[in-house]
Amino acid sequence: MRFSENGFYIEKYLKCANCGMLVYGKGLAKERGGRAALYCSDWCVEWARLRAANSGHFSLPIVQPKLPIEARHRPAGPRMSPPDMVMMNILDSTLVSICREMGILLMKTSYSTIFNEGLDFTCALADTKGDMIACAEFCPTMIGGMPLLIKTCAQEIPFDSLEEGDVILHNDPYRGGLHCPEHTFFKPIFVEGELIGLAVCIGHIAEIGGMVPGAFCGEATEIFHEGLRVPPVKIKKAGRDVEEVWKLLLANCRTPRQNYGDLRAMIGCVDLGASRVADIVHKYGKAVFRQTCEDLMDYAERRMRAELAAFPDGKYSFSDIVENDGIERKPYTVAIDLYVQGDEIVADYDRSSPQAKGPINATLGVATGAVYNGLLHITDPSIPKNSGAFRPIRVVSPPGRVTNVDFPGPLVAGNTETHPRLANITIGAMGACVPERVMASESCTGTNFVFGGNHPDYDEYFACYDIMSGGWGGRYGHDGNDCVIAINGNCRFNPTEVFETRFPFRVEDCELVQDSGGAGQWRGGLGYRRTLLATSVAITGSQCSDRHEVRPWSIFGGEPGGNGATLIQKAGANEWKTVRELYGKVSSSKYANITLDPGDRVRLVTPGGGGYGDPSARAPAAVAEDVQEGYVSAQAAAKSYAYPRRE
């Protein structure tokens, strides 16, 4: 990373040519294909060499990249005593309980529906080297990105300069972040004047300025279209608001009252976490706390290694297509190669497409988190979610790809659309390794329709990030669930009665889409549709979705899931048209700033999931039940399952 001499800005974001990690020190300059390339470590030089020389499986024991702040960290002295299992039990459950309490506070006090109904946030605790020691289950995308966020932040604001009562805010996607709406708050935790850890919260702030209300600009070509980017800054210093920062933030969004409420809620959340942890440290002592946190991370690492060791060694590959980037009508490939080597896995995104012009690019934090997310789905869910669990997993994501965006490329959809694709191909790749643990593709989209306008009842601007859910893929032994949020989040969507109370839309229907689940021995789950009528004022809408043209993939002989769609019916017209047809946009799944006048309708349809296994192996009784309940039409059942079948 090249900082300006005055330290006020970054001149160049430097990344490892192999793994894509930010390089803060000098790095290793090596020749590659006749050009000078920068690497973070010998491991990456060797990995790049092996990959170029081998098309099949190879292995190289993992060495995790270390930022300078980690390298400086002094290892703890000789341990005091053998690990205390009772203390580990106590501390793990207490720290997770603290994170949950932080989340409940955030849910109950925040203003944006994406927080309080959508629960699009996560709360965690970190140690002083930036490792995550505990988190609560809210939004899992953010969990994978957290260690990188904290560490890059520590590179710029040395932890030894922190004071009690400081709160740091940071959302820069190129410095460990996920996308601009995702705001991260850190509060240092002091006990008797000594820094003991950090309380952390990451949350999605719906409206942050930029080209469209709600940040999801389907036509963004630069980060500057996607809203305000905030480098690591102190929003509170020694317990006092830094007014200049507040004013800058609130001047650069369309909904300052709402944002003020959300920012206060997030600060309340880290305040709570910090004070709870301080109480715990007082109770058990600093040395016991530190040692037990290390023991817990070692324990999670052992658990993860035990899981990975059970997988047969080999190279497992998978890829998927993103239909377009909103700027050009051409598809992009996301591809992964998983190298299972003993009790470790290296995940390599090298075969993915070059960086897109539009907003589908993922940051390194997103690409890393997606691998963790996918692997956590096929390993034991009870492994503690701390940094230790991720030590046996090394993510390689070369820069300048759709899987590791370079400044100033756009990326707002990378976190919500590309993340689920990456997590799903990670799972798909493992299909060849552990077929009974995997699932066909889910919808992989949050639909992400955002809109704003002037509220007719309150004298203020409104903006909303509306999330929808689609079908899960079929899996061994079970059909896919209907209408469950994509793998990157665990958001609930807005009830109609809340939605209409807040926004000048009327919801005209909310229905499952028949036949949208891909046929299979275990079929995919169904997507659903909603029709929204603009009632009284003009509303500006934008969207970052996908799967309108590329169907969710099936596995082991199933059929793919149904496509999603966005259709518009102008007031007085009968026909429904796509956004491309009506507004002349490049894409109907990614677009910016269409106007819905009163009387216009928008219909949002979510994809179903892919099928698992040959449809002819499906139990006839299950097919008959699907037809009677209307999940599958008689025609589709006849085609895919030869229904009615004579026994």
Place this chain on the structure above:
Amino acid sequence: MIDKRSVLGIDVGGTFTDFVAYDFRTNAIKTWKEPSTPEDPVEGIVAGLKRNGDCDAIANVRIGTTVATNALLERKGATIAYVTTKGFRDVPFIQRGNRRAHYDMSWVKPKPLVRRRHCFELAERIDAYGAVVIPLDEVQVRAVAAAIRAVAEIEAVAVCLLFSYLNPTHELRVRDILAGELPGKALSISYDVLPKWKEYERASTTIADAYLKPVVGRRLKAMRGRLDETGLTAPAVIIRSNGGEMTLEAASEAPVQMVLSGPTGGVIASRFVADELGIDNLVTIDMGGTSTDVSTVIGRKESFTTAFEIEWGVPIQVPMIDIRSIGAGGGSIAWIDKGGMLRVGPQSAGARPGPACYGRGGTEPTVTDANLVLGRINPDNFLGGRMQLDVEAARRAVAKLAAVIETSLEDTALAMVRIVDNNMIGALRSVLIERGLDPRDFTLCAFGGATPLHASALMREMGIPRAVVPIHPAQFSAYGFIMTNPRVDRQRTTQLISTRFDVERANTVMDELVGQCVAELAAQGYTHDIEVHRALEMRYLGQNYELELPLAIERFEPGATEKLWALFHDTHKARFGFSTPGEIIEIVNYSVTAMARTARPALTEFGRGEGEPKPKAQRPVSFLGGPRSVPVFTRADLLAGQIVRGPALVEEEASVTVLDAGYRLTVHPCGHLLIDVEG
């Protein structure tokens, strides 16, 4: 004239049916148990009455029943139809779009209690202002009625139309038409069941009510018949989930109100104990064989929730006593996970085979085995000596684990007990700390057979300064039933904001709710000594969760609302650590509770004693610092005012209280054991 002089509480549990009879002439309390008969629960009740009940003397009987709970959990309710607004029949299927747990790909999303083929739509619409956008088409309602009639197995109908909580005219009209068209079929209308916003939650609650009505109605009718046959002709009431009681007829009409009937008794009894001891805040903990229930009594009132779920994602949002349950009990099994960590539960050895020490073939080490190895349980005095425990079997089971983690037998047993304690601490944290409550302001109320073994350890780890082991800890729920009052809770959503607060509208809503509550009590025969409590649920405009503020006033007055807003800012600050003065406040829900105060039992005082009692024995017990020889007392021998100093054990028929060093136990005049920190 027969001498009616007693109240009978009956708690039908999974293993035992508990009976508590209170004679209000003499204040005498009699308790007994009868094995439960899960295939036909009335069988156990009748057997208990025949064995011990003086049926003629009983003035009224209060029953905690799992009829509704089991019908829901086992999905053995009626086949029902669901009627809703056009375009929205899939709301119960789509639900809220989130998942039970992340990373669990084996999860199967629950289906609602209605089949999709039995869902019907009506072209009608009310908007978010309560205005009619599409009028109800009565011809269509009759057509839907005909379609429902055509499906013979449909026994009940649930109706939930969008925005009915704002304007119920369509729903009420649908109710009237369906009642006429479908005689004999039960109806549940969302405006009656739960007039609050969020259509999925309201629909799910209404569907559950309809699903239960035919089944519960038949069961309660049959039960009444059997009680009459047995000679128990006194009025019977059912304990409802809010800790109140309702007549059998009222229960049949609103069965969704009784899904949490039995477990509320322990909390009601705890509140009674709080009154008796002059304690404001209790946290209750009931550890049984497979699970532990935790709840709170704050300011001498039970805590309520509207977040109950039949299973994850299928809510019933009527107000009920907030009881959290976790899988930690005496039968919880200890095991070593793949990372080499010692864990306890949630798997349980249950009643069969039970802990290794039961000698019924169990070989896995359980919490009860650990307590036996540590010397805390007396193998010769389990269930009053009716069951001999096998110490060697317990030691063998625990020794298996000790070998794996390379620790001594006693240290392994201690670690097991401390880990299960920690699991219970997790439950206590969730009802105290996670809600912003300070454990130092609470007293632990420890009842249920296994809890007193862990009481002083829980006090220490949780920082709770006092505990009480009440009388009748093993029949505490049935004991609570004899103290219930008829109680009705009603809530309604009507959104207003502080800058445009419509005093008249607010008063109208509140008055209507009070009227409904009082009428519901009157319909059950209660017209005297009615207490009414009003509350508002409010939030900052933009937030999505409300804080409940009890109201001291009966009517809103123009110009007096500033005080209300100030109170909200203060409450927000106290609960969440910050407030936003000057911000617009939204008033969302109005709630009213009406209670008929009935006579409460008075307890007889114990004989008084002096100083420290004499132990009946001395035996070695393992603690954190190593084994110690400790005195053992028999609870029945203790007298009021006597003091026991830890370390010590106090044994009774169904339980043992472990008193750690540094803790002191004082016998209350009514027999409760009070524990505090010495010095």
